[in-house]
Amino acid sequence: MGEKIKTLSHGKILNIDFEVELNHPPSKGQDKQIHIQSEQFRFEIDRKDYIKYALSVLVAEKNLKQLKGIE
Numbered sequence: 001m002g003e004k005i006k007t008l009s010h011g012k013i014l015n016i017d018f019e020v021e022l023n024h025p026p027s028k029g030q031d032k033q034i035h036i037q038s039e040q041f042r043f044e045i046d047r048k049d050y051i052k053y054a055l056s057v058l059v060a061e062k063n064l065k066q067l068k069g070i071e
Contacts, residue, residue: 002026002033016040022047 002024
């Protein structure tokens with residue numbers, strides 16, 4: 001598990017506070033890690049995969065707003 005570089009964001013889901021962190025790679029030659037964590041859970045993902053998922057969520061938000069006529 002890599003050391004924390006910086007906190008990217010804070011949030012709340014279902015009344016649970018969580019933090020999104022950028023971390024150094026677990027070993028040399030690997031991708032940096034994103035940790036999404038709270039006191040109840042921890043989710044680790046490679047930076048490149050996190051970017052793919054984040055972009056998918058943003059596209060889904062845009063499409064939903066367009067379908068519903070929301071600005």
